[in-house]
Amino acid sequence: MSVLTTNYLTPTGREEAWRFTPLKRLRGLHDGTAVIGDRHSLISQGQLPAGVSFSRETLAPLASSDDIIIERIRGAVSDVAHLSIASNTEVHEPIFLGRGVGAIDSAEFSRVRISLGSHAVATVVIENTGDTVLAEDLEISLAPGASLKFITLQEFDSASVYTARHHAVVDKDATFKSITVTVGGDVVRILPTVEFIAPGGSVELLGVYFATTGQFFEHRMHVDHAVPNAKSRVNFKGALAGRDAHTVWIGDVLIRAVAEGTDTYELNRNLLLSDGARADSVPNLEIETGEIVGAGHASTTGRFDDEQLFYLMSRGITLENARRLVVRGFFNEIVNEIAVESIQERLMNRIDAELERAGA
Amino acid sequence: MSTLEIRNLQVSVNTDAGAVDILKGVDLTINSGETHAIMGPNGSGKSTLAYSIAGHPKYTIVGGTVTLDGADVLEMTVDERAKAGLFLAMQYPVEVPGVSVSNFLRTAATALRGEAPKLRTWVAEVKDAMEALNMDPAFATRNVNEGFSGGEKKRHEIMQLELLRPKIAILDETDSGLDVDALRIVSEGVNRAKENNNLGVLLITHYTRILKYIKPDFVHVFANGHIVEEGGPDLADKLEANGYADYVTK
Numbered sequence: 001m002s003v004l005t006t007n008y009l010t011p012t013g014r015e016e017a018w019r020f021t022p023l024k025r026l027r028g029l030h031d032g033t034a035v036i037g038d039r040h041s042l043i044s045q046g047q048l049p050a051g052v053s054f055s056r057e058t059l060a061p062l063a064s065s066d067d068i069i070i071e072r073i074r075g076a077v078s079d080v081a082h083l084s085i086a087s088n089t090e091v092h093e094p095i096f097l098g099r100g101v102g103a104i105d106s107a108e109f110s111r112v113r114i115s116l117g118s119h120a121v122a123t124v125v126i127e128n129t130g131d132t133v134l135a136e137d138l139e140i141s142l143a144p145g146a147s148l149k150f151i152t153l154q155e156f157d158s159a160s161v162y163t164a165r166h167h168a169v170v171d172k173d174a175t176f177k178s179i180t181v182t183v184g185g186d187v188v189r190i191l192p193t194v195e196f197i198a199p200g201g202s203v204e205l206l207g208v209y210f211a212t213t214g215q216f217f218e219h220r221m222h223v224d225h226a227v228p229n230a231k232s233r234v235n236f237k238g239a240l241a242g243r244d245a246h247t248v249w250i251g252d253v254l255i256r257a258v259a260e261g262t263d264t265y266e267l268n269r270n271l272l273l274s275d276g277a278r279a280d281s282v283p284n285l286e287i288e289t290g291e292i293v294g295a296g297h298a299s300t301t302g303r304f305d306d307e308q309l310f311y312l313m314s315r316g317i318t319l320e321n322a323r324r325l326v327v328r329g330f331f332n333e334i335v336n337e338i339a340v341e342s343i344q345e346r347l348m349n350r351i352d353a354e355l356e357r358a359g360a
Numbered sequence: 361m362s363t364l365e366i367r368n369l370q371v372s373v374n375t376d377a378g379a380v381d382i383l384k385g386v387d388l389t390i391n392s393g394e395t396h397a398i399m400g401p402n403g404s405g406k407s408t409l410a411y412s413i414a415g416h417p418k419y420t421i422v423g424g425t426v427t428l429d430g431a432d433v434l435e436m437t438v439d440e441r442a443k444a445g446l447f448l449a450m451q452y453p454v455e456v457p458g459v460s461v462s463n464f465l466r467t468a469a470t471a472l473r474g475e476a477p478k479l480r481t482w483v484a485e486v487k488d489a490m491e492a493l494n495m496d497p498a499f500a501t502r503n504v505n506e507g508f509s510g511g512e513k514k515r516h517e518i519m520q521l522e523l524l525r526p527k528i529a530i531l532d533e534t535d536s537g538l539d540v541d542a543l544r545i546v547s548e549g550v551n552r553a554k555e556n557n558n559l560g561v562l563l564i565t566h567y568t569r570i571l572k573y574i575k576p577d578f579v580h581v582f583a584n585g586h587i588v589e590e591g592g593p594d595l596a597d598k599l600e601a602n603g604y605a606d607y608v609t610k
Contacts, residue, residue, distance in 0.1 A: 305454075306417060307454045308454055308455075310415075310416055310417065310454070311454040311456065311504075312456065312464070312468075313415075313437070313438035313439040313442070314414050314415075314439075314441075314442055314447075314448050314450075315439075315442055315464075315468035315471070315472070315520065316439050316442035316443050316468055316471035316472040316524070317439055317467055317468055317471045318439050319437070319439065321471070322439075325463075325464070325467060326456065326459070328458065328459070329456055329457050329458025329459035330457065330458055331458070332457075332458030332459070333457070333458055
C-alpha cells in the first residue's frame with residue numbers, strides 16, 4: 001500500500017469523478033490540508049448477539065481504490081473498526097452502529113469493515129448523526145451464501161462534511177441489499193460500489209436523498225460485473241427544494257466480457273420541488289458482452305404533478321398537505337424497504353420538516 | 361338545503377394555439393336532493409363544466425358566476441370548494457404513487473371533517489363502504505388508483521362520495537367503462553348517498569343506460585358549450601331514440 005502525498009493527485013475539479021463536487025467545501029479532505037483529529041467515532045449500540053463481534057483491528061484493504069480520499073485514509077489509518085458476523089450466524093434483529101463523537105475543527109479519517117462469514121444473515125444499520133468532518137473507507141466482505149441488508153442513514157447536522165466509499169465484495173451466491181439515506185449535512189459524497197468475485201451474487205443498491213437550500217449530496221455508484229450470472233438493481237430517488245440545493249447521481253455499471261448471464265437495471269428519479277435547485281443524473285452502462293439476461297437504465301427528473309395535487313385537493317386536502325402526501329408517496333417505495341418502523345417514521349418526519357423548512 | 365347556482369358561466373382553456381372558448385354561457389341551478397343529468401356529444405364541454413366548478417387550474421373563467429349557498433365558489437381554492445361541500449367524481453381518477461387508499465381517505469376525511477375521525481369508528485366506516493361497493497378489503501392497502509381497473513377506479517370514486525358526504529356531487533361520466541354489474545353497484549352507491557345525505561347530483565353522461573339506475577329529475581342537453589334544451593326524464597328517452605344530431609347541427 002502506498003501513501004500518496006503528492007499534490008498532483010489532488011483533484012482539481014476537472015476530473016470526471018470530481019466534476020460536480022464543490023471541492024472548496026470539502027474542508028481539505030481531498031487535498032491533504034485537513035487536520036486529522038484522533039477520533040474513532042463509530043460505536044456499537046446495544047448488546048451484540050452471539051456470533052457477532054465489533055473490535056478494532058489492523059487489516060489490509062480488501063480492494064484497491066482510485067479515489068484520492070480513500071488513498072489518503074489508507075495512508076493515515078491502519079486500524080479498522082471491524083464488525084464481524086460468523087459463518088452460519090443468523091441475526092434476526094438489526095445491528096445498530098452509531099457515532100459517538102464529532103467535531104468540525106478537525107477531520108476524522110475512518111476505516112470500517114463489515115464481514116459476513118459464509119451463509120451468515122444480518123441487517124446492519126449505521127446512523128450517522130451530529131456535526132462532523134468525516135472521511136470513511138468502508139468495506140464489506142460477503143462470503144459465499146451470506147446475506148446482508150446494509151442501511152446507512154446520513155442524518156448529519158448542517159455543517160457536516162462526509163465523504164465515503166461503501167465498497168462491497170460479493171462472493172458466490174451472496175446477497176447484498178443496501179439502502180443509503182442522505183438527508184443531512186453540508187456536503188455528502190458517497191460512492192456505493194460493488195464488485196462481484198464469483199458467480200451467483202445478487203445486489204440491490206437503493207437510496208433516497210433530500211437536499212434543501214445549499215446542500216450538496218452526491219451518490220456515485222459503480223457496479224462491476226466481472227463474473228458471470230450476477231444480478232444487480234439500482235434504484236435511487238431524490239427530492240430537492242430551495243436555492244442551490246444540488247444532488248448528483250452517477251450510476252456506472254460495467255458488464256465485462258466474461259460476465260455472461262448478467263442481469264442489471266438502474267433507475268434514478270428526482271423530484272424538483274422548487275426553483276433554484278439542480279439535480280444531475282447520469283446513468284452509464286458499459287456492456288462488453290451481448291450474452292446477458294438484461295441491462296437497462298432510466299433516469300427522470302420532474303416537478304410536482306399538477307393532476308395529482310388537483311386530485312388530492314379536490315378531496316379537501318390543502319396544497320401543503322397534498323404536497324407532503326405526494327413527497328412521502330414518492331419516497332415510500334424505498335423507505336418501506338428499510339422495514340424498521342422507528343427509522344421509517346423518523347425519516348418521513350424529517351422529510352416533512354425539510355419540506356416545510358424549504359417552504360416548497 | 362343547499363343550492364349550487366351557475367350563472368352565465370364562460371370558460372376558456374389555453375392551448376398551443378392560444379385560448380379556446382369552451383363554455384359559452386351556462387345557466388344551471390342544482391338543489392339538495394335533486395338529480396340533474398347533463399347529456400351531450402363528445403367535445404360539447406361537459407367535462408369542462410365539471411372541472412371548472414371543481415377548480416382545475418387548466419381552465420380560465422372568462423365570465424359568469426358559480427355560488428354554493430351564496431358563497432362565491434370561483435374565489436375558492438380547490439380544497440376550499442371541497443370543504444364547502446362540492447365533490448367531483450372524475451372520469452379519469454389520478455394515480456398517486458406511494459400513497460395508500462386508506463391513508464388518502466383518512467387524510468381527506470380529516471380535512472373535510474375538521475378533525476381526524478376516531479380510529480375505531482373510521483375503520484368500520486371504511487369497511488362498510490367497501491363492502492357496500494363489493495370491494496376487496498385488500499383494496500385499502502393499494503396505492504391510490506395505481507394499477508386499478510376502470511371499474512375499480514369508479515368504485516373508489518363513489519366510495520369517497522359516500523365517505524366524504526358532500527352537499528353537491530358532480531359525476532363526470534362515472535358510467536364510462538363499467539360493465540352492467542359494476543354500473544348497478546356504483547349507481548346504488550350514488551343512490552345511497554342521495555338518500556343518506558340529501559345529496560344534489562349533477563350527472564354527466566353520453567348514454568341513457570345509467571339513468572335506469574339513477575333517476576334524474578331534470579335532463580339538460582349540452583352542445584357547443586351551453587345548454588340547448590331542458591326537460592324531464594322523458595327527454596332522455598327522446599335522446600335515446602334520436603341521438604344528438606339535431607342539437608349538433610343547430
